[in-house]
Amino acid sequence: MENILFLAHTESDGSLSKAALEALGAAVELCSGQKNATLTVGLIGEQIDAALTAAGGCGAARCLAVCGEDFGVSRYASDAAAAEALLGACKASLVLAPASSRFCRALPGLAQRVSGRIDTQVSALDSSSGELRVQRWFYRQRMVATLSQSQRPWILLLSSGAFSPWQGGSPALKAEQISVELPDTCKRTKVEGFQAPPADAQTIRPDAKILFVAGAGWTKKQAAPENDAKKAETLIRGFISSAKASLGSSKSLVDLSAQGQEVLSFMSHLNQVGQTGSTPRHPKGLSTCCHGEEPHVVGWRFISERRAINLDAGCGWAHGKADVLYVADAFEVMEKLNELLAKG
Amino acid sequence: MTTNGFQIVVCASLVPDPLQTLEPASGQGTPTLKNEAMLPAVLDPWAAHSLYEAAHLAKNVPGSKVYLVSLAPKAKLQQLMMTVAQKVPFELVALDGSASGFTDAFEVAAALASAIEKIPGLDRSRLLLFGGCSSASRDAGVTMQLVGERLGILDQFLAVDELKVQSDGSLRILERIEGGRYQVSVCSGAPAMLAWATGNLPEPANSPQVGMQNMRVVMPALQKAASVSVGAGSINYVNVELPKQVRSTKVVKDVSAAEIAQELFEWISN
Numbered sequence: 001m002e003n004i005l006f007l008a009h010t011e012s013d014g015s016l017s018k019a020a021l022e023a024l025g026a027a028v029e030l031c032s033g034q035k036n037a038t039l040t041v042g043l044i045g046e047q048i049d050a051a052l053t054a055a056g057g058c059g060a061a062r063c064l065a066v067c068g069e070d071f072g073v074s075r076y077a078s079d080a081a082a083a084e085a086l087l088g089a090c091k092a093s094l095v096l097a098p099a100s101s102r103f104c105r106a107l108p109g110l111a112q113r114v115s116g117r118i119d120t121q122v123s124a125l126d127s128s129s130g131e132l133r134v135q136r137w138f139y140r141q142r143m144v145a146t147l148s149q150s151q152r153p154w155i156l157l158l159s160s161g162a163f164s165p166w167q168g169g170s171p172a173l174k175a176e177q178i179s180v181e182l183p184d185t186c187k188r189t190k191v192e193g194f195q196a197p198p199a200d201a202q203t204i205r206p207d208a209k210i211l212f213v214a215g216a217g218w219t220k221k222q223a224a225p226e227n228d229a230k231k232a233e234t235l236i237r238g239f240i241s242s243a244k245a246s247l248g249s250s251k252s253l254v255d256l257s258a259q260g261q262e263v264l265s266f267m268s269h270l271n272q273v274g275q276t277g278s279t280p281r282h283p284k285g286l287s288t289c290c291h292g293e294e295p296h297v298v299g300w301r302f303i304s305e306r307r308a309i310n311l312d313a314g315c316g317w318a319h320g321k322a323d324v325l326y327v328a329d330a331f332e333v334m335e336k337l338n339e340l341l342a343k344g
Numbered sequence: 345m346t347t348n349g350f351q352i353v354v355c356a357s358l359v360p361d362p363l364q365t366l367e368p369a370s371g372q373g374t375p376t377l378k379n380e381a382m383l384p385a386v387l388d389p390w391a392a393h394s395l396y397e398a399a400h401l402a403k404n405v406p407g408s409k410v411y412l413v414s415l416a417p418k419a420k421l422q423q424l425m426m427t428v429a430q431k432v433p434f435e436l437v438a439l440d441g442s443a444s445g446f447t448d449a450f451e452v453a454a455a456l457a458s459a460i461e462k463i464p465g466l467d468r469s470r471l472l473l474f475g476g477c478s479s480a481s482r483d484a485g486v487t488m489q490l491v492g493e494r495l496g497i498l499d500q501f502l503a504v505d506e507l508k509v510q511s512d513g514s515l516r517i518l519e520r521i522e523g524g525r526y527q528v529s530v531c532s533g534a535p536a537m538l539a540w541a542t543g544n545l546p547e548p549a550n551s552p553q554v555g556m557q558n559m560r561v562v563m564p565a566l567q568k569a570a571s572v573s574v575g576a577g578s579i580n581y582v583n584v585e586l587p588k589q590v591r592s593t594k595v596v597k598d599v600s601a602a603e604i605a606q607e608l609f610e611w612i613s614n
Contacts, residue, residue: 074521074527075529076489076498076499076500076501077498077499077500080493080498100522101502101503101519101520101521101522101527102521104485104502105489105500105501105502105519106489106500108449108485108486108487108489108490108493109489109490109492109493109500111450111486111490112450112453112489112490112493112494113493117448117450117577117578117579118449118484118486119484120484120485120486121483121484121485133582136484137483138445138446138481138482138483138584139359139360139366139377139445139480139481139483140362140480140483141483142366142586143366143367143368143584143585143586143587144584144585144586144587145375145446145581145582145583145584145585146581146582146583146584147579147580147581147582148579148580148582149578149579149580150578150580151577151578185498186498188498188499188531188532188533189499189529189530189531189532190529190530191527191528191529192516192528192529192530193527193528194521194525194526194527194528195518195525195526195528196523196524196525196526197524202523202524203524204523204524205523205524206522206523209612210612243612269505269541269542270520270524271524272542275362275389275480276362276389276390276480276542284611284612286608286612301587305611306591307608307611309604313595313597318593319593320590320591320593321590321591321593322591322593323591323592323593323594324593324594324596325593325594325595325596326596326597326599326604326608327595327596327597327598328596328597328599328601328604329601332601333601333604333605333608334605335601336601336602336604336605336606337605337608337609339605340605340606340609341609341612
């Protein structure tokens with residue numbers, strides 16, 4: 001029997017993120033599938049009212065919260081202290097939480113403090129055998145493992161996009177406040193704010209329906225001299241904007257940018273997908289001018305429908321990995337595609 | 345600006361060269377990779393970035409020193425050092441043990457923290473603990489926080505791309521967060537743990553001079569590398585496999601750009 005704690009931090013408006021609702025959905029499902037399991041909701045944040053409503057009807061036996069100004073920011077020391085207090089208050093054997101940047105930073109420290117264990121980026125849970133088994137990827141999405149853990153508490157940070165979100169219900173939860181006094185040693189770090197590109201320059205959109213992956217081929221010398229890096233930039237920007245797509249890049253293209261070569265001005269390491277980048281989850285993906293075999297293709301491991309445009313009919317990036325490979329000049333295709341998108 | 349400099353400890357191990365084909369090997373106990381011992385290795389990419397950032401920081405803050413703490417099979421580590429030691433100056437602290445991605449992060453963290461605690465003369469008040477935000481093997485992104493926690497470091501940062509030491513000695517740090525944004529934090533100073541993403545520095549060119557300087561201490565460090573036993577701990581691996589899904593790729597050629605664009609437009613719009 002597992003005593004499950006669903007742990008979440010609230011957003012600045014007191015609500016729960018999509019990733020948190022997915023983790024809650026997974027916690028509710030896991031709890032309902034286990035005999036005598038109990039569910040506790042634990043919340044951390046400056047405000048939690050919207051979260052209490054969003055988590056309503058989840059069947060939690062208790063809802064515990066660490067609130068206040070000190071806990072509104074994403075900071076290791078305060079988050080680890082809050083999480084430790086919540087776990088201590090409910091003595092959970094299993095903690096389910098979203099794999100947000102905030103929790104990925106703080107909850108390993110919690111695991112150390114409580115002599116527990118932690119697994120991150122969990123993509124599946126299965127307790128049908130009577131033993132909880134989780135699935136996560138190793139070697140940068142090159143292989144997938146199913147594993148169980150004998151040590152408790154076991155903290156599981158769940159990948160966003162891998163679980164169905166909790167849809168809400170009633171009544172809203174009522175929280176018991178857990179008091180945490182932070183010593184000055186936990187306040188040495190101040191969060192000053194965030195840096196984000198201007199709204200019209202935003203190229204990373206986790207909730208986009210389509211991921212557009214640009215490869216280094218965009219910067220290579222083209223048969224038509226007018227097809228240079230500047231035109232590539234215009235075409236890619238145009239597509240990202242009109243299709244409301246998220247932009248990913250191969251490492252080689254990002255490295256060209258970092259080396260100061262004139263390539264795509266809006267491209268940074270944050271856009272990189274694959275071995276040393278991210279592996280985002282989107283329903284569709286369109287790759288253009290990408291080359292390389294298996295190690296480079298992990299960037300779109302979690303893209304459901306995949307299409308590619310490449311001049312090379314034998315492109316290793318696409319064969320066996322994409323649903324459709326268009327053997328064509330990406331400059332020409334994207335220009336036409338942008339015209340169609342502009343017309344709506 | 346701090347007057348005595350930083351003591352920068354970088355935790356970095358080796359991983360199979362990303363261009364190699366990897367395949368899990370079945371067997372009893374902890375999983376392994378097929379021909380693991382034979383696979384060419386590289387310094388774990390994100391940890392390597394942290395080493396370059398550490399060297400850059402040490403160069404700019406007088407009195408600073410860089411230690412590289414590495415847990416890996418000694419023979420492979422020695423081979424790797426032939427190239428890594430030519431990149432930037434550091435003092436190696438070697439631990440002889442498994443670098444497999446299937447080992448328990450807690451056992452690895454315990455070994456690393458213990459080795460760091462034993463570094464002679466290490467001033468923990470000036471300690472900056474560096475490493476990668478996630479390995480290219482276990483890929484969990486937890487080891488550095490576990491080491492930091494064991495060393496009592498309460499200021500920890502994950503997926504760091506920039507560190508600036510400000511005039512008052514405080515640290516201004518950019519961490520990657522969701523949606524392609526950075527969180528900007530200011531920490532009053534060391535000790536702190538920074539688990540790096542790519543940072544902003546290119547890989548340094550090989551320098552034979554740096555290599556010769558490093559190898560004077562690298563070889564003795566390898567010779568006296570303590571043997572460390574790290575395994576899967578309390579993890580039970582039920583199954584490890586390669587993703588099976590191979591798509592039947594439809595190849596469309598000899599079709600005009602306009603027709604392809606129309607097909608893509610319909611696909612995107614649905």
